[in-house]
Amino acid sequence: MTVVDLGTIRRLVSVTVDDVEHRVPEGATIMDVLDDAGADTPRLCQAPNLTPVNACRVCVVEVEGSRPLVPSCARRVEDGMVVRTDTERVAHSRKMVLELLASANDLSEAGDDVARWQIEYGADPERYGPPGPPAAAGERGNRHAGHHSLPDGETRATVAQPVTVDNDLYVRDYARCILCYKCVEACGTDAQNTFAIAVAGRGFDATISTEFAVPLPDSACVYCGNCIGVCPTGALKSVAEHERREAGTWDPEGETVTSTICSFCGVGCTLELHVQDNTIVNVTSPHDHSVTHGHLCIKGRFGFQHVQNR
Amino acid sequence: MDLVLLPDAATDAERAAVDGVVGTVSEPRRDLLLPAFHAVMDGVGWISRGALSYVCERLHVPPAEAYGVATFYALFSVTPRAPRVAHVCDDVGCAAFGGEDLCAAMEERLGAPGERDDVTWTRSPCLGLCERAPAVFLQRASASPPSEREGNPDATRALESSPHDDEPGGDHAQIAPATADAVVHALDGEDVPGPDPVVSTPQAGAPDLELLSRVGVVDPADLDSYRAAGGYAGLRRALAVGSARVVDEITVASLTGRGGAAFPTGTKWAAVAGSPEPEKYLVCNADESEPGTFKDRVLMEADPFALVEAMTVAGIAVGARTGYLYVRGEYPAAERAIERAVAEARRHGYLGDDVMGSGRVFDIEVRRGAGAYICGEETALMNSLEGRRGEPRAKPPFPTVAGLFGRPTVINNVETLVNVLRIVAEGGPAFASVGSGRSTGTKLFCLSGVVSRPGVYEVPMGTTLRELLELAGGVPADLRAILLGGAAGSFVTPDQLDVPLTLEGTREIGATLGSGVVLCFDSSTDFAAVLRRIAGFFRDESCGQCVPCRVGTVRQEEALARIVRGREIGGRTVELQLLRDVDRVMTDASICGLGQTAASAVRSALALGLIGEETS
Ligand SMILES: Cc1cc2nc3c(=O)[nH]c(=O)nc-3n(C[C@H](O)[C@H](O)[C@H](O)COP(=O)(O)O)c2cc1C
Ligand code: SF4
Ligand code: FES
Numbered sequence: 001m002t003v004v005d006l007g008t009i010r011r012l013v014s015v016t017v018d019d020v021e022h023r024v025p026e027g028a029t030i031m032d033v034l035d036d037a038g039a040d041t042p043r044l045c046q047a048p049n050l051t052p053v054n055a056c057r058v059c060v061v062e063v064e065g066s067r068p069l070v071p072s073c074a075r076r077v078e079d080g081m082v083v084r085t086d087t088e089r090v091a092h093s094r095k096m097v098l099e100l101l102a103s104a105n106d107l108s109e110a111g112d113d114v115a116r117w118q119i120e121y122g123a124d125p126e127r128y129g130p131p132g133p134p135a136a137a138g139e140r141g142n143r144h145a146g147h148h149s150l151p152d153g154e155t156r157a158t159v160a161q162p163v164t165v166d167n168d169l170y171v172r173d174y175a176r177c178i179l180c181y182k183c184v185e186a187c188g189t190d191a192q193n194t195f196a197i198a199v200a201g202r203g204f205d206a207t208i209s210t211e212f213a214v215p216l217p218d219s220a221c222v223y224c225g226n227c228i229g230v231c232p233t234g235a236l237k238s239v240a241e242h243e244r245r246e247a248g249t250w251d252p253e254g255e256t257v258t259s260t261i262c263s264f265c266g267v268g269c270t271l272e273l274h275v276q277d278n279t280i281v282n283v284t285s286p287h288d289h290s291v292t293h294g295h296l297c298i299k300g301r302f303g304f305q306h307v308q309n310r
Numbered sequence: 311m312d313l314v315l316l317p318d319a320a321t322d323a324e325r326a327a328v329d330g331v332v333g334t335v336s337e338p339r340r341d342l343l344l345p346a347f348h349a350v351m352d353g354v355g356w357i358s359r360g361a362l363s364y365v366c367e368r369l370h371v372p373p374a375e376a377y378g379v380a381t382f383y384a385l386f387s388v389t390p391r392a393p394r395v396a397h398v399c400d401d402v403g404c405a406a407f408g409g410e411d412l413c414a415a416m417e418e419r420l421g422a423p424g425e426r427d428d429v430t431w432t433r434s435p436c437l438g439l440c441e442r443a444p445a446v447f448l449q450r451a452s453a454s455p456p457s458e459r460e461g462n463p464d465a466t467r468a469l470e471s472s473p474h475d476d477e478p479g480g481d482h483a484q485i486a487p488a489t490a491d492a493v494v495h496a497l498d499g500e501d502v503p504g505p506d507p508v509v510s511t512p513q514a515g516a517p518d519l520e521l522l523s524r525v526g527v528v529d530p531a532d533l534d535s536y537r538a539a540g541g542y543a544g545l546r547r548a549l550a551v552g553s554a555r556v557v558d559e560i561t562v563a564s565l566t567g568r569g570g571a572a573f574p575t576g577t578k579w580a581a582v583a584g585s586p587e588p589e590k591y592l593v594c595n596a597d598e599s600e601p602g603t604f605k606d607r608v609l610m611e612a613d614p615f616a617l618v619e620a621m622t623v624a625g626i627a628v629g630a631r632t633g634y635l636y637v638r639g640e641y642p643a644a645e646r647a648i649e650r651a652v653a654e655a656r657r658h659g660y661l662g663d664d665v666m667g668s669g670r671v672f673d674i675e676v677r678r679g680a681g682a683y684i685c686g687e688e689t690a691l692m693n694s695l696e697g698r699r700g701e702p703r704a705k706p707p708f709p710t711v712a713g714l715f716g717r718p719t720v721i722n723n724v725e726t727l728v729n730v731l732r733i734v735a736e737g738g739p740a741f742a743s744v745g746s747g748r749s750t751g752t753k754l755f756c757l758s759g760v761v762s763r764p765g766v767y768e769v770p771m772g773t774t775l776r777e778l779l780e781l782a783g784g785v786p787a788d789l790r791a792i793l794l795g796g797a798a799g800s801f802v803t804p805d806q807l808d809v810p811l812t813l814e815g816t817r818e819i820g821a822t823l824g825s826g827v828v829l830c831f832d833s834s835t836d837f838a839a840v841l842r843r844i845a846g847f848f849r850d851e852s853c854g855q856c857v858p859c860r861v862g863t864v865r866q867e868e869a870l871a872r873i874v875r876g877r878e879i880g881g882r883t884v885e886l887q888l889l890r891d892v893d894r895v896m897t898d899a900s901i902c903g904l905g906q907t908a909a910s911a912v913r914s915a916l917a918l919g920l921i922g923e924e925t926s
Pocket of ligand 3: 399401438439445
């Protein structure tokens with residue numbers, strides 16, 4: 001988690017982005033500079049309240065002196081750094097990351113930004129052929145590292161598989177999982193220190209998994225829901241949301257958000273109650289909140305049933 | 311953090327295996343995760359829920375993370391599996407040279423891979439025995455120590471002086487060239503003879519060798535024999551002249567890394583030597599898994615003391631007190647040779663608290679890889695040593711600043727380190743006088759495929775490819791293409807044989823020295839199969855962390871499959887454009903060298919028209 005230490009005065013360094021010079025505090029990331037300048041830099045695995053893992057590579061930029069492109073989310077600025085975002089190479093890599101992901105994943109709930117970037121960068125996932133058949137439940141998690149069956153190329157491999165529903169509070173729809181590591185980070189050192197899930201397997205067959213893929217109730221999971229809070233693609237969501245989407249009654253346009261303070265304990269977390277059709281469907285907390293950094297516990301996240309017992 | 315463990319209990323055999331490695335350690339020791347899993351695999355043959363829970367309890371590792379680690383490595387199994395498994399190489403150096411035939415024969419004898427639950431077989435990427443194709447690696451699990459088992463006198467002998475003598479556990483062996491009969495007998499417990507490094511080193515005994523000078527000359531198990539051949543003169547001199555001078559000599563020698571990236575060794579050493587941090591590490595990268603590469607294996611099997619001495623020189627020069635040697639899991643003979651040499655050196659005061667009476671402290675820990683090409687990437691290797699998934703880290707910070715356990719770390723390839731002995735003995739300028747430009751000293755090359763005398767060859771940098779082939783029995787008749795530098799390298803053609811083998815010379819023709827692979831194919835080669843194997847290799851070995859490589863390697867393999875089957879979507883031009891697009895994002899935007907080079911060989915093969923017409 002990036003905690004900006006306001007106590008120290010940070011030296012300013014000079015960075016040139018697309019020929020424009022910026023004076024920014026030392027320790028800032030290239031993405032910070034781009035954001036301040038108002039650029040629309042795509043991002044998937046980055047979150048302001050998580051340590052950058054720079055895994056998705058959709059935010060890459062050119063940095064003078066580096067042969068490969070550089071992930072802007074993680075790379076810290078250095079004095080005299082020369083950055084370019086307006087090149088064909090940058091556009092190509094961003095497009096391809098979006099295209100490759102869309103060719104393997106269901107991105108239909110990844111939000112408006114992702115949908116817009118797909119169009120802006122011209123991602124065309126269909127050129128890899130029709131999607132192959134979805135995997136049976138649990139099959140993807142049982143593949144052995146270093147082995148795969150020889151493809152014939154007639155269809156494109158995807159991560160499609162059934163939704164995992166093994167508890168009352170949330171579902172895991174791994175056909176949408178882009179392996180951004182956010183849930184693992186939130187479950188681990190960045191927020192919850194529970195380590196109920198990790199990346200298992202290798203390469204294209206990697207999955208987010210509990211040990212031996214046991215159901216969540218058998219794992220260390222404490223249902224804080226912080227994994228849901230950070231998931232960018234809808235792979236993790238509350239049962240309430242899942243059921244509404246399945247029933248066709250999910251209505252994000254009609255949703256209202258009410259801020260309140262959690263009353264369960266004395267910490268005083270800010271809660272945002274997402275209400276659809278007079279029912280709380282999700283509870284979140286702002287990521288820039290000084291106490292929660294967007295993370296909550298089971299009570300704040302799911303303890304709303306008593307509010308709406310009617 | 312409180313550990314929440316599954317209720318399954320470990321069996322006595324599983325506990326014994328884990329305890330044998332963990333001993334009485336009670337503090338969290340995540341770095342022992344791989345050794346503990348190896349012990350379970352060797353003792354029991356697979357990692358059960360109970361075994362994993364017990365490992366987690368002993369080492370204080372959350373079970374989901376431990377599971378993530380166990381499932382990362384090809385040599386570990388988290389599902390029940392036959393305790394004795396033959397890994398049959400079907401990679402580019404073996405497939406057409408008996409590997410595919412052997413796979414067919416194994417299928418006939420033992421059924422499909424994984425079918426039987428007593429003994430079975432599986433396909434494997436390159437086993438680093440390409441000069442003796444086809445190659446097989448055996449995992450033979452057993453709860454009793456190898457020394458107590460009947461009918462395995464060789465294993466007993468080989469392990470005699472190993473520090474792990476009385477641990478329970480099976481053994482591992484390599485067979486090359488392998489026949490189905492030999493493999494089946496070995497699976498049944500029959501003795502497997504150890505390697506004969508001289509066979510792999512046709513130049514052995516020749517007068518003008520440096521790196522290979524002791525191969526076949528010294529007894530790899532005998533310290534006295536090594537000393538009689540001049541061994542430990544280098545360390546003596548290094549201790550006499552002092553660390554600063556040693557680092558200078560390496561810089562002056564202009565030694566570049568032999569692991570594939572060709573980074574100046576002196577620069578790394580100087581950075582770590584100059585760091586004010588109190589704790590620093592040296593790591594020797596002996597994970598050699600680049601298809602077609604086997605030079606480090608031969609060095610370790612035939613002249614292990616040289617590597618131990620070189621690591622000691624390096625460690626002391628940069629201020630490290632511990633050196634880790636990460637040896638490829640499929641290299642049991644090399645591992646045994648090194649373990650024995652380390653134990654001997656320690657016994658004679660060449661390692662430990664007072665190296666050669668100098669008062670300097672340095673010791674070596676040997677760790678075994680577990681089947682993951684990516685763990686040869688330096689930061690992935692460090693994660694692996696720390697008991698994490700072998701996922702490369704973002705750079706910066708570079709290992710010289712924050713490497714193993716977050717400390718300044720020098721990591722070098724086996725061959726790079728062995729060069730150090732010559733540099734301390736003769737001085738940097740003498741070393742730099744061989745070769746040219748940044749390419750100084752001698753270089754090892756791994757010749758295999760259609761050459762008359764395959765093996766490891768040592769030549770001065772700047773020798774031409776043609777001269778190298780002459781050493782190995784002449785330019786092969788009907789030579790069609792050479793894979794230079796490995797699967798991460800590229801193909802060159804017979805009209806390019808006069809390229810001087812230097813960093814600069816190969817770059818000029820758009821190729822690379824890589825790890826020294828020279829894999830020769832004649833015109834009877836099915837290049838479509840070769841390319842598909844290379845594409846499949848990268849798809850299997852991608853760690854999965856970054857999108858360009860994780861998905862790109864899959865799409866590359868699929869597109870190639872369509873092209874070689876004549877099933878192009880929208881025609882060949884469209885498919886080639888698709889491949890180029892995937893190639894570019896992998897090369898430009900992947901985190902590490904694996905993704906950045908995953909399209910290299912395919913690109914060059916297409917350009918040369920090795921499948922279909924030339925494309926550029
Ligand atoms: C995918 C991948 C695999 C690698 N495998 C090896 C290897 O098996 N052995 C090795 O020495 N270097 C390997 N390297 C290079 C290492 O990252 C690193 O550059 C090297 O160990 C540094 O040592 P050197 O400077 O002495 O060559 C690999 C790199 C990549 C990207
Ligand atoms: S390039 Fe491939 S191997 Fe390297 S970090 Fe990315 S996914 Fe892993
Ligand atoms: S051992 Fe088979 S290709 Fe190297």
